[in-house]
Each structure stands twice: as structure tokens, then as C-alpha cells.
């Protein structure tokens with residue numbers, strides 16, 4: 493087995509579950525409380541922007557009351573100490589990875605704590621509500637801001653960088669994702685095509701679980717620190 497120098501980690505909602513942030517497809521998950529078509533598509537935003545703003549205003553406020561958990565902390569520790577290439581690609585739109593200290597990080601689905609202006613195309617840090625149509629901090633126009641979230645049907649961010657890292661990876665680790673949504677669900681196959689070893693750390697087998705060389709099932713706050721300790725030889 494070739495030495496492990498370059499690592500890509502993919503995280504999903506499951507890595508933030510123990511911080512008290514709802515996942516999407518678990519029992520009681522977000523998509524049981526809301527229809528995707530009503531709140532997470534460009535068509536929904538065009539049809540009823542107030543409904544979409546209320547949905548994301550509530551989630552943007554909620555995540556600011558949450559804290560990173562031991563899984564976020566362990567990944568930040570790996571990020572700080574790993575001598576080779578490391579990229580954490582998160583599907584999550586919370587900021588718990590950053591708050592735990594992760595730096596080599598890509599938010600492929602956008603970020604709750606940013607707003608995106610449809611007039612000037614600028615993204616600005618944003619912690620308050622958007623329902624009142626505040627002015628864009630960059631261009632000053634009112635009513636042009638939307639959540640900086642990649643909705644169904646939109647292209648995720650920085651895919652070129654992600655595919656480049658997957659092609660170079662010696663190890664791909666998927667943490668806390670159901671493997672239900674593309675393109676993230678296909679990353680394990682991209683990594684395998686480049687010769688990487690693949691590991692899944694999840695509460696239960698994901699939809700693409702059979703693509704992984706190895707899988708461990710349990711809570712991320714238990715599995716991820718154990719895995720990071722092994723990688724760092726602790």
C-alpha cells in the first residue's frame with residue numbers, strides 16, 4: 493500500500509449533528525420538516541422569497557448558538573499537524589469547522605454566514621436576517637441579497653480544486669454524509685480512480701458505502717478523534 497501523504501476529507505451534516513444542528517435525512521431531519529422544492533431551489537426563491545428568507549434566517553441564527561464538537565476539533569488538529577496535503581471539503585454550511593480551527597477547508601455548498609448580492613455578485617459576511625431586505629454592504633443596493641447557499645440545481649463551489657485534490661489523494665475519508673446527493677456522493681469513486689484508499693466514518697452505512705475499502709460506524713465524536721490519533725501516531 494502506497495504511503496499516505498495527501499488526504500481529502502469529505503464531511504456532511506452528520507459531523508455537526510452532535511453539536512445540535514439538524515441533519516437533512518435522518519429521522520426528524522430538515523427535509524422532513526420542509527420540502528426541498530419550497531426552500532432550497534432557485535425556483536422556490538423566485539416564487540416565495542420571504543419563505544426562503546425565513547427558512548435561512550432561522551438556520552443562520554440557530555447555528556450561531558452552536559459550538560464545534562470533538563469531531564471538528566480532531567479534524568482541526570489533523571489540519572494543523574499533517575505534513576502532507578490535506579483538504580477538508582464540507583457540504584455543511586455552518587462555520588463549526590472554522591471555529592474549531594480548520595484552515596485547509598472548502599465549503600462546496602456555500603456558507604450560512606455569508607450573503608450574496610444578485611446585483612454586484614459580491615459575497616459579504618452576514619449574521620443577521622435577510623427578510624427585511626437590507627442593503628448590500630458592497631454596492632449599497634437594497635433587496636438584492638440572498639443566502640450564499642448552493643441550492644438544488646445550482647453548481648457547487650470550487651469543484652476544480654476539489655477534483656484536483658481527489659486525483660492526488662492517497663486517502664479519502666468520508667464523515668457524516670448519507671451519500672445521497674451528487675456531486676459529493678461521487679467523490680469516493682473519483683478518489684478510487686486515482687488510486688486512493690477510502691474510509692467511511694458514519695453513524696450507519698451510507699448509500700455509497702459499498703465503494704469504501706473500510707467503514708467504521710458510530711458517532712463522529714468517537715470515531716474521528718480515534719482516526720486522527722492513529723494518523724498522527726498519538
Ligand code: NAD
Pocket residue numbers: 523527528529532583585601602641642643644645646647648672673674675676
Ligand atoms: P443533486 O441533483 O445532485 O441532488 C439530487 C439529490 O438531492 C437527491 O438524490 C436528493 O438526495 C436531493 N434532493 C433533491 N430533491 C429532493 C427532495 N425533494 N427532498 C429531499 N432531497 C432531495 O443536487 P443538485 O440539484 O445538483 O444540487 C446541486 C448541489 O446543491 C448539490 O450538491 C446539493 O447538495 C446542493 N444543495 C445544497 C443545499 C444546502 O442547503 N446547502 C440544498 C440543496 C442542494
Ligand code: APR
Pocket residue numbers: 503504505506507509510515516517518521583584601667668669670671672673693694695696697698710711712713
Ligand atoms: N455521527 C456520524 N454520522 C452521523 C451522525 C453522527 N453523530 N448523525 C448522523 N450521521 C449520519 C447519518 O447516518 C447520515 O448518513 O450523517 C448522515 C447525514 O446525512 P444527510 O442528512 O443526508 O446530510 P448530508 O449527507 O450532509 O446531505 C448532503 O444534501 O440537502 C443537501 O446540500 C444539502 O449538504 C446537504 C446534502
